[in-house]
Amino acid sequence: NAGVTQTPKFQVLKTGQSMTLQCAQDMNHEYMSWYRQDPGMGLRLIHYSVGAGITDQGEVPNGYNVSRSTTEDFPLRLLSAAPSQTSVYFCASSFTRDSYEQYFGPGTRLTVT
Amino acid sequence: EDKVVQSPLSLVVHEGDTVTLNCSYEVTNFRSLLWYKQEKKAPTFLFMLTSSGIEKKSGRLSSILDKKELFSILNITATQTGDSAVYLCAVGVNTNAGKSTFGDGTTLTVKP
Numbered sequence: 001n002a003g004v005t006q007t008p009k010f011q012v013l014k015t016g017q018s019m020t021l022q023c024a025q026d027m028n029h030e031y032m033s034w035y036r037q038d039p040g041m042g043l044r045l046i047h048y049s050v051g052a053g054i055t056d057q058g059e060v061p062n063g064y065n066v067s068r069s070t071t072e073d074f075p076l077r078l079l080s081a082a083p084s085q086t087s088v089y090f091c092a093s094s095f096t097r098d099s100y101e102q103y104f105g106p107g108t109r110l111t112v113t
Numbered sequence: 114e115d116k117v118v119q120s121p122l123s124l125v126v127h128e129g130d131t132v133t134l135n136c137s138y139e140v141t142n143f144r145s146l147l148w149y150k151q152e153k154k155a156p157t158f159l160f161m162l163t164s165s166g167i168e169k170k171s172g173r174l175s176s177i178l179d180k181k182e183l184f185s186i187l188n189i190t191a192t193q194t195g196d197s198a199v200y201l202c203a204v205g206v207n208t209n210a211g212k213s214t215f216g217d218g219t220t221l222t223v224k225p
Contacts, residue, residue, distance in 0.1 A: 035215075040218075042117075042203075042215035043215040044215070045212055045213075048212060098207075100145045100161060100213055101161055102158070102213065103158075104156050104157070106154055106155050
């Protein structure tokens with residue numbers, strides 16, 4: 001049981017490039033979410049999904065897209081990277097949208113130059 | 114707009130000290146308050162509180178919620194260097210999203 005996995009661990013992009021951050025969980029959790037964490041700050045919700053085929057925006061969705069074609073996978077796409085997207089990105093999951101205890105992946109540290 | 118405020122922002126203590134971390138919130142449709150510990154990596158779950166006045170305890174850590182005054186405290190007794198971390202407070206709200214709003218965290222440093 002691997003829990004929540006994320007790839008890559010580190011990434012450097014140039015402004016304007018696009019990329020996909022991968023997230024997978026093997027716990028059969030319905031609810032999955034993406035957060036970004038900037039230095040000295042808490043976690044801000046980017047997008048979330050309450051089940052396969054259902055996604056919605058969080059607090060800071062601009063510049064990011066998500067999809068949820070399976071229960072296990074929830075990739076986050078950066079459409080055209082900007083320096084303001086330099087951050088640490090965490091994927092998390094929980095049993096259902098009403099199960100507030102979340103399990104977090106190890107994070108992806110992204111730098112945009 | 115939902116708001117979660119943690120204090121202090123940072124704290125430096127010596128091993129053996131007792132610390133109290135604070136979390137206040139203003140949210141609509143409150144469901145639960147959660148504490149996480151983050152040690153340079155992913156946050157890991159500590160406690161979830163849903164009822165006022167009932168203390169949750171795990172070893173040297175304990176937490177309590179006051180839903181009337183809208184705050185929670187996390188106590189750590191006999192601190193150890195391994196307790197050094199960022200402690201995050203999050204509030205779960207009852208919406209279609211079931212989403213949590215996080216505070217900015219308290220950075221605790223425990224010196225030997």
